[in-house]
Amino acid sequence: MKFLALLLSFLFIFNAVLTAQQAEQTEAYQYTIDLNKVQEDQLLVELIIPTSISDKDLTFQFPKIIPGTYEISDYGQFVSSLKAYDKKGREFKVERIDQNTWKIDGKKVYKITYLIQDSWDAEIREAVFEPGGTNIEALKNYVLSANGCFGFFENKEKLPYVVTYNRPSNFYATTSLKRIGGDFDSDIFKAQDYHELVDAPIMYCKPDTVNFKLGYGDIQISVYSPNGVVTAKDVAEKVRPMLEAQNQYLGNILPVDRYSFIIYLSPTGYQSGAIGALEHARSSLFCLVEEKPEKISKMIVDIASHEFFHMVTPLYIHSEEIHDFDFVNPKMSKHLWLYEGVIEYMAQHMQTKYGLVSDKDFLVSIRDKVRNSTRFKQGISLTEMSKNCLIEPYSKQYQNIYYKGAIVAMCLDLELLKLSKGKYDIQMLLRDLSGFYGQDAPFKDEELFQKIIEITGFKELQSFFDRYIDGTDIPAYNDFVKPFGLEYFEEAAVDEVSPLGGIENGVLKKDSLERFFISQYEKLDKFGKEGIGFKQDDVILKWDRKPFTLSTASAVLFSYMGVVKAGDDLSITVLRKNDAGEEEELELNLKVTTIPINKKHVFKFTENPTEEQLRMRNRWLTRQ
Ligand SMILES: [Zn+2]
Incomplete structure (x- = not known):
């Protein structure tokens, strides 16, 4: 009996090998990864190449950068031992041209194999921002951003992708990709092109997920907390009210039908020294610290509201540079003030408008943004920095988009409210821009300001754009906030904790x-x-x-x-x-005690506001 069993399994394996060898080439990139077989912290990736790849097309590439990140990451650096074969298993010569490029010298190439190591603990000079990278923890957790796992042939990013993962049977994949097949220990996913594949990272681990409805959309929260400190239910309790407020803030129209929050919690922190998240059209991937829920819930809510709003921009409203994203020679749009500045402002504004944080705390967050913005180099416009954010000296100024960019967005909101006497604000502007542009209708970088003026009918905005976004003027904050019963002080005494x-x-x-x-x-x-x-x-x-x-x-x-x-x-x-x-x-x-502190850049509510100031303040800070 034993012998029979052995013989049978031998036959079975033999058969399987034969079938694998005979896998048909199709129009798609067919990738396979076996998560059960981690060797020295690496995974073997196998690719059956698409039928339309001819002998002239054999330049194989990995991205230099991916959308939503604003620094070069060179994902090819995590790839090694790349080999190419024909159908009979004959190996071809492969030359590595640079970090991200391989040239295959072959005829009728059928298959490519290579090893990937994970970016999270790779020994490299500049750590890749973890939410855009990969993690391989054998039989515990896998974070698989496609850009760190899968490549494409030069100019052939538009072909479809079919990816098969063999996995432990008790593992679950959280991703926004469509599962088109698989069985109890495998999954098959499909993406229409490389862009969609990169836009949908996967986390594999034992499942801890919560699903709920938001408007007409399905929300999924998936948490990996290695020591079981935080559950998906804990996170859902905090995030759900915020998402409901966000949905109303957006006018109850979510631009997507489903959305996944993929959350990895590390007990020890990350190599990059950062924590954060990266947005995608139907998901965002979070790399945070594993702490008791009450300690990290504010952080999760802050980051989640920012990432979730990204579905409006740049994922929905965006320029051609983002729409036709070039993974190899990236070109940047000049409108980061919109993609990151406006989004960061809205994430804060929404929370106070819907009563999730107090008005006073909101003023503190504005103060901190102004203060942080002064630490960066002055005299660089937001558009100039944005267009050049991948190169020095601009790349060091990039972070300012979350401070100066957010403050300028607030000023734009106040300007719109003032010009319209309270009838029009930044939320309505984004709604109107969404109606005009959209996922498949990008704008030209040069036309955006003009379009906003057309949509709103306010010619006065031209000088706002010229001075504060295209130019280097710092807004005189009192001009903007006084009509709302608010005052700005360059320095003022406040009683606060100095943590x-x-x-x-x-x-x-x-x-x-x-x-x-x-x-x-x-x-x-x-x-x-x-x-x-x-x-x-x-x-x-x-x-x-x-x-x-x-x-x-x-x-x-x-x-x-x-x-x-x-x-x-x-x-x-x-x-x-x-x-x-x-x-x-x-x-x-x-x-911890409060102390009298002289703080710079303080915003305070006017003590005796006029009726008109109160009306405008309520219009700005309370839900209508
Ligand atoms: Zn962002």
């Missing part, structure tokens, strides 16, 4: 062991000096009971800042020299 005690003011330096220490005690504020009780040369080992290292610091502080309020307990562990000159570990336990 970091002033370490954010260039106080920290790295020592020879790459640990952070207090190098400029005098720059700490009252809370840092008296509340926390830092001393000169203290090495910070833990913050809020979490290891404070080069790779964890930003994630630790980010999640702490997201929830901290007056009265909270805080524990910080430092290494401090005692009187004998020996280093001692010391736990500083304290309560």
Whole structure:
């Protein structure tokens, strides 16, 4: 019996090999990955090439960059051992031209194989932003962004893709791609072209998902929390009210029928030192820290509302540069102020308009944006930075789009409300632009401003665009906010928590062991000096009971800042020299308190607003 079983399985394997060898070429790229077979943190990828690829077309490529990211990532760098064969298994010569390009010297090429390593823990000089990359954790979790797994032949990105994943039978794929086949331990997905494939990352792991309806759309939330700290249900409880507010904010018309939030939580942080998410048409992929739900829910809501709004722009309203995205020689649009600035503003504005955060907190977030914007180089216009965001010196200014871009978007909203006497705002502008353009009707970069003037009928906007978006003028904030019963002060005293005690003011330096220490005690504020009780040369080992290292610091502080309020307990562990000159570990336990702080760029509500100011403020900040 045993023998028979063996013989049978032998026959079966033999048969399977034969079938695999005889897989027919079709019009599509046919890719296969076996997730069960991770070797040295790598996966083998197999491609049966499309019938229309002739012997002249044998330049195989990976993208330099993908939509929604604004830096070069060179995804080919994660590919190795690329081989090409004909149907009889004869191997051809392959030459690697550069990081992303291979030239195959062959006739009737049938199959290509290569290995991919994951970008998340690859040893590379500049880490790739994790939500746009790949993760291979054998039999635990796989994050598979197509740009890090699959290539295309030069100028043949428009052909369809069929991808087969063999997987552990208890694993589940979260993706917005259409599943067209598979069985209990495999999935087959189809994409109409490379663009759609890249636009739909997949996460494979044991399932933890929640589904619900939003308007007419289906929402899915999928969470990978390796230590089971956060569940999809926890996230759904926080995100659902926000999504409902967003849906109303957009006028109850979601431009898509389904949407997936794919959330990976890391207990230790990420190689890039960043956390964040990347938007796609029907999903977004989040890389956040694994923390108790109450600690990360504000962060998730903030990031999720930003990513979700992206379905309006750039995914729906966008320029030709984005529509005909060039993966090899990317060309950038000059309207990042719209794609990122307006979206970031709306993500904040929506939350206060629908009562998810207080008006006061909203004013603090505006202040922080203005303050952050001053840290960047002045004298570069938003359009100039946008057009050139992949090259120096502009790439270092890119982050400012989330600060200056958002503030200018707010000013545009206020200007629209003022010009229309409260009848027209930025939400309506986006709705009108969606009606005029759309997923398959991109605008020309040069015509957008003119089109907005036509749609709104406000010629006055030309000078707004000339000065603040195309030009380098900083808005005189009082001109914009005063009609709404709001005042701007370059500096004013406020009573607030200063959660970091002033370490954010260039106080920290790295020592020879790459640990952070207090190098400029005098720059700490009252809370840092008296509340926390830092001393000169203290090495910070833990913050809020979490290891404070080069790779964890930003994630630790980010999640702490997201929830901290007056009265909270805080524990910080430092290494401090005692009187004998020996280093001692010391736990500083304290309560977070408010201190009178002179803050720059403060926005305050006018104390005795006129009736008209109140009317306009309500129009701006409360749901109508
Ligand atoms: Zn964004």
